[in-house]
Amino acid sequence: MTIKISIDCMGGDHGPSVTVPAAIAFANREPECELVLVGLEEQIRAELKKYKAQSHSRLSVVHAEEVITMDDSVETALRRKKKSSMRIALELIKEEKVRACVSAGNTGALMAVSRYLLKTIPGVDRPAICTILPNQKDGPTYMLDLGANVDCEPQHLHQFALMGSALVSAMEGKSKPTVGLLNVGEEDIKGNEMVKQTAALLRADHEKGLINFYGNVEGNDIFEGTTDIVVCDGFVGNVTLKASEGLGRLVKSVLTTEFKSSILNMLGALIARSAIKAISRRLNPSRYNGASLLGLRGLVFKSHGSADAYGYEWAIQRAFDAAKYDVLSRITTTIAALMPPPEPIPTRLEGTASPTGPGLNIDSSQIASPQQKTA
Amino acid sequence: MTIKISIDCMGGDHGPSVTVPAAIAFANREPECELVLVGLEEQIRAELKKYKAQSHSRLSVVHAEEVITMDDSVETALRRKKKSSMRIALELIKEEKVRACVSAGNTGALMAVSRYLLKTIPGVDRPAICTILPNQKDGPTYMLDLGANVDCEPQHLHQFALMGSALVSAMEGKSKPTVGLLNVGEEDIKGNEMVKQTAALLRADHEKGLINFYGNVEGNDIFEGTTDIVVCDGFVGNVTLKASEGLGRLVKSVLTTEFKSSILNMLGALIARSAIKAISRRLNPSRYNGASLLGLRGLVFKSHGSADAYGYEWAIQRAFDAAKYDVLSRITTTIAALMPPPEPIPTRLEGTASPTGPGLNIDSSQIASPQQKTA
Numbered sequence: 001m002t003i004k005i006s007i008d009c010m011g012g013d014h015g016p017s018v019t020v021p022a023a024i025a026f027a028n029r030e031p032e033c034e035l036v037l038v039g040l041e042e043q044i045r046a047e048l049k050k051y052k053a054q055s056h057s058r059l060s061v062v063h064a065e066e067v068i069t070m071d072d073s074v075e076t077a078l079r080r081k082k083k084s085s086m087r088i089a090l091e092l093i094k095e096e097k098v099r100a101c102v103s104a105g106n107t108g109a110l111m112a113v114s115r116y117l118l119k120t121i122p123g124v125d126r127p128a129i130c131t132i133l134p135n136q137k138d139g140p141t142y143m144l145d146l147g148a149n150v151d152c153e154p155q156h157l158h159q160f161a162l163m164g165s166a167l168v169s170a171m172e173g174k175s176k177p178t179v180g181l182l183n184v185g186e187e188d189i190k191g192n193e194m195v196k197q198t199a200a201l202l203r204a205d206h207e208k209g210l211i212n213f214y215g216n217v218e219g220n221d222i223f224e225g226t227t228d229i230v231v232c233d234g235f236v237g238n239v240t241l242k243a244s245e246g247l248g249r250l251v252k253s254v255l256t257t258e259f260k261s262s263i264l265n266m267l268g269a270l271i272a273r274s275a276i277k278a279i280s281r282r283l284n285p286s287r288y289n290g291a292s293l294l295g296l297r298g299l300v301f302k303s304h305g306s307a308d309a310y311g312y313e314w315a316i317q318r319a320f321d322a323a324k325y326d327v328l329s330r331i332t333t334t335i336a337a338l339m340p341p342p343e344p345i346p347t348r349l350e351g352t353a354s355p356t357g358p359g360l361n362i363d364s365s366q367i368a369s370p371q372q373k374t375a
Numbered sequence: 376m377t378i379k380i381s382i383d384c385m386g387g388d389h390g391p392s393v394t395v396p397a398a399i400a401f402a403n404r405e406p407e408c409e410l411v412l413v414g415l416e417e418q419i420r421a422e423l424k425k426y427k428a429q430s431h432s433r434l435s436v437v438h439a440e441e442v443i444t445m446d447d448s449v450e451t452a453l454r455r456k457k458k459s460s461m462r463i464a465l466e467l468i469k470e471e472k473v474r475a476c477v478s479a480g481n482t483g484a485l486m487a488v489s490r491y492l493l494k495t496i497p498g499v500d501r502p503a504i505c506t507i508l509p510n511q512k513d514g515p516t517y518m519l520d521l522g523a524n525v526d527c528e529p530q531h532l533h534q535f536a537l538m539g540s541a542l543v544s545a546m547e548g549k550s551k552p553t554v555g556l557l558n559v560g561e562e563d564i565k566g567n568e569m570v571k572q573t574a575a576l577l578r579a580d581h582e583k584g585l586i587n588f589y590g591n592v593e594g595n596d597i598f599e600g601t602t603d604i605v606v607c608d609g610f611v612g613n614v615t616l617k618a619s620e621g622l623g624r625l626v627k628s629v630l631t632t633e634f635k636s637s638i639l640n641m642l643g644a645l646i647a648r649s650a651i652k653a654i655s656r657r658l659n660p661s662r663y664n665g666a667s668l669l670g671l672r673g674l675v676f677k678s679h680g681s682a683d684a685y686g687y688e689w690a691i692q693r694a695f696d697a698a699k700y701d702v703l704s705r706i707t708t709t710i711a712a713l714m715p716p717p718e719p720i721p722t723r724l725e726g727t728a729s730p731t732g733p734g735l736n737i738d739s740s741q742i743a744s745p746q747q748k749t750a
Contacts, residue, residue: 136625147559150567184522184613192525192610219617223625235567236614238559239607242594243615244622250511250598251626254657258650265650272643275633282629 002034002058003323004098005316006089009039010067012104012305012312016040019104020047022312026320027058033320034058036098039085040065064088068109070305077109078116086110090117093298100299100319102290104312110302111148111293118298123335126152127295128160128234129302130167132288133244135225142168143222143230146291147238154197157181157231159335161202163294164229165211166334170325172228180217180227182236190216194233248285255279290315292322299328377409377433378698379473380691381464384414385442387479387680387687391415394479395422397687401695402433408695409433411473414460415440439463443484445680452484453491461485465492468673475674475694477665479687485677486523486668493673498710501527502670503535503609504677505542507663508619510600517543517552518597518605521666522613529572532556532606534710536577538669539604540586541709545700547603555592555602557611565591569608623660630654665690667697674703 009019016039023035037044041063048054048061064085068077077084086105092098094117103110111127120127130144144160145152161179168177181199183191188199199216206213214227219240222230232240259269259276269276281287285304289311293300299322303315322328384394391414398410412419416438423429423436439460443452452459461480467473469492478485486502495502505519519535520527536554543552556574558566563574574591581588589602594615597605607615634644634651644651656662660679664686668675674697678690697703 134625136628150559182614184525184610219614219619220621220624222618223621232614235559236611239557239594239611240615240618243597244594244618246595246598247619247622249595250509251658253511254654258653258657259647261650261653265647268643268645268647268650270643271646272634272640275636275640275643278633278636279629282633283626 002032003100003320004034004036005319005323006036006038006062006092006098006101007316008086008089008101008103008105009037009044010064010085010105011110012303012307013070014306014308015067016043016047018307018309018312020044021051022309022316023059024048024051024053024056025309026313026316027053027056030317030320031058032324033316034060035316036060036062036089036092038062038064038089038092040067062088062092068105070106072106072109074108074112077106078112084113087113087117090114090298090300093300094118099323100301102301102303102312102315102319104303104305104307104315106305107147107302110300114293114296114298114300118296118300120295121297121332121335124159124163124295126156126159127293128156128163129237129291130160130164130294131241131291133222133241134282134288135223137225138282139225140172140288141222141225141230142228143232143237143241144294145232145234145237146241147234148293149234150238151235152194152233154194154201157194157198157233158201158205159295161198161211161213161229161231162205162335163331164231166331167292167294167322167327168228169334170327170330171321174228176212177228178212178214178226179229179231180214180221182222182230182232182240183216183218186216186218188216198231245285248283251283286311287314290318292318292327294331297328297332299323377407378475378695379409379411380694380698381411381413381437381467381473381476382691383461383464383476383478383480384412384419385439385460385480386485387678387682388445389681389683390442391418391422393682393684393687395419396426397684397691398434399423399426399428399431400684401688401691402428402431405692405695406433407699408691409435410691411435411437411464411467413437413439413464413467415442437463437467443480445481447481447484449483449487452481453487459488462488462492465489465673465675468675469493474698475676477676477678477687477690477694479678479680479682479690481680482522482677485675489668489671489673489675493671493675495670496672496707496710499534499538499670501531501534502668503531503538504612504666505535505539505669506616506666508597508616509657509663510598512600513657514600515547515663516597516600516605517603518607518612518616519669520607520609520612521616522609523668524609525613526610527569527608529569529576532569532573532608533576533580534670536573536586536588536604536606537580537710538706539606541706542667542669542697542702543603544709545702545705546696549603551587552603553587553589553601554604554606555589555596557597557605557607557615558591558593561591561593563591573606620660623658626658661686662689665693667693667702669706672703672707674698 066081066084068084128145132140202213205211291302301319441456441459443459503520507515577588580586666677676694
C-alpha cells in the first residue's frame, strides 16, 4: 500500500536545499511512500537534478508560485498568499490526494491555514502541537501543547490529554499509555487553578477507565520518562521545549570545546569515538524532529525551521508512520468515545446540563469521514 | 569585617550529614565568615566531632528542637512548629544577629516563614525565587520567579524584573544588566495577555532609563545568555528549571553509560580525563545551587533539597556574597527609586489615581531600616 505525502518544499530556514534531499533520501529508503514536492518548480527541479533524482518514480512536483516567510503574519498567510506552497501542500490533503503533509514553515501560519482548510475533528475545540522528547528509559516522551494555545482552559488540556493518548496508542502500540499533567509539584494541592481543574477532569476519565491518568508530573519527569504523555498549555510547553533545546546546544558546545582543548583530549575522544558517536546519536535533536498538529481532520507535521536534511527526513518519517498507523481515525474515534455526552463542561459542573449543548456535539457521520478521506 | 550567617542544619534530604560538613568547609575557606548552626544540637555536635571541628572558633550551635519536614504544610510550619530549626535560623536575621540565612528545607515553608517573620520590602507585593543557570557565554543567567508565585499579575513580573536587576547589579557588578521577558516568541505581538502587559510596563521603565529591558526572550535564550536576567511567572519558571535539571541528568546518564560501554571507550575517557573533568565541572548543577528569596527584608537562600555538601557550600557562598555586596539595601533602594509614585497600577490605568494608594506606599524611614538591620 502506497502512502502519499505532500512536502512544503519552501518552508524552513533552508527551503529546497534541505527539503528536497530529505525527500529523496526518504523515498529511496521507503518503497511504500510517494512524495509530492510543492513549491517553486524551478528550484525544486534544480535540487532534484543535483541529486540525479529528476525522474524518480515516486517523487512528483506541484508548482506553487508563492512562499510564506517566517515573518509573514497569519493574516498574510491566510488571505494574501492563496497560492503559497504551504497552502497548496495542505489543499492536497483536503482534496484527498495525499494522506499527510510536512512543512518546516512558520508555525502560526501552518496552524492557521491547516485549521482553515481542514477544520478540527468533532469534539476538539483547539488543535495542539505534539512532539517527542528523549527520556532516561531510552523511549520517547510525547508532550503537548507546544505553542498553539498560549491561553488555555481546563477543557482544552483535557482534550489534549485524550488526543495525546490516542496518538501514543497508535504510534507506540501501547493500549493504555500513561498521561501526566505538568505541574509545579506532584501533590493534588499544587499548581494554579487551571491545572487543578484539568486534573479533576482527567481523574474522572481515569475512574471511568477512559484514560490512564498518572497524576501531576514535574518538569524533570519529561526526561525521566515517568509518563508516556505530558500535557501542558502551549506557553509552558513552548518555553520548556525551547529551554531544553538551548540546554542541549550548551551541552554540545561544552563537549566540543573540551574534547578539542588539547591533543590528549582529542586523542581520548578519537579512541572513545564509538561512545562519542552513540552520545551524539542519542542526544541528537534531529532524531526528535517532526511535531504533529493534533486535532485537525488531516495529518499535518511540522519540522523545526532550522532542521537539516537528516532532521527533515525524520519529520517525513513521522508523517508516514502516522498515516500508516491510521492515527487520524484513531484520534477521531477516541475523542468521540471518550468525550463526555455533548454538553459544555461548565454547564455540567453547574448542574444545568443540556443533552445537546454546542461545541461537543458529535455527529457520527462526521466521525467516519476523516478516516475515509485519508484511507 | 565578619559576616554572620545562620544555617538551618536540619533542612534538605540529608540534614546535618550534608549541612554541617558544608559549613565546616566554607568556614575553613572563608576567614571573614561566622556560621551559626541551628538544629538538633546533639546531631550537629556529632557531625562537628566527626570532622574534628567541635571547637572551630567561627562555628557556633543554636539548639532547635523541632524540624520542618518536606511533607509539612505551610500551616504546620507557620503555626505548629514555632521551635523549628528553620524558624529559629530566620529569627536570627530578624534579631539582627546574622545577616543571612541558608536552608535546604521545604520551599513553601521557607517562603511562608520568611515572609511572616521578615516581611517584604516596601514596594514589593510578593517575594520571588531567583537562581542562576549556566549559559553559552560561560556566565550566569539569573532567572526568576521559580515557583513562589504560580499565578502572577503584570505588576508582580514588573517587580521581579526590578529586583532581579538590582540583584545582578550587586552580585555581578554590572551597572545596567539586561532584562528579558520569557515568552513564546521575540515579537511584541507574541504571548498571552499577562506577558504583553508586563512588557508594556518594562518598556516604560526602559524609556525612563530605570531598567535595561531587552524585550521578549525565548526558552533557549536562558542558556544562550542573551540577557543577564530572565523574568517569568513561578509556574513557567519552576517547570523550566526542573525540566532543565531532568535533561541534565539524562545527559549525565547517557555520557556515563556510553563511556563505560567498552574497554576502548573507558580508555578514551581516561586519556581525555581532563576534558571529562572540565565538562563535569562546567555542567555540574551543584555549582548553581543556592536560590535567593528576593523581596524580603532579609537575605534568605534556599539550597536544593537533594544538594550534596559541595552544592550546599555554594549556597552558603551565595548568601555570603549577597551580604558582602549589600544586595538587600541595593534592592530596597532600587525598588524605592524605580517604583512609580505610590499608587496601585490598575487605579493609575483607569485614570483615578490616588497619590497615596495602598500597597506601594513607600515610607522612606522604612526603606533605610533593612539596610541598617543587616549592616
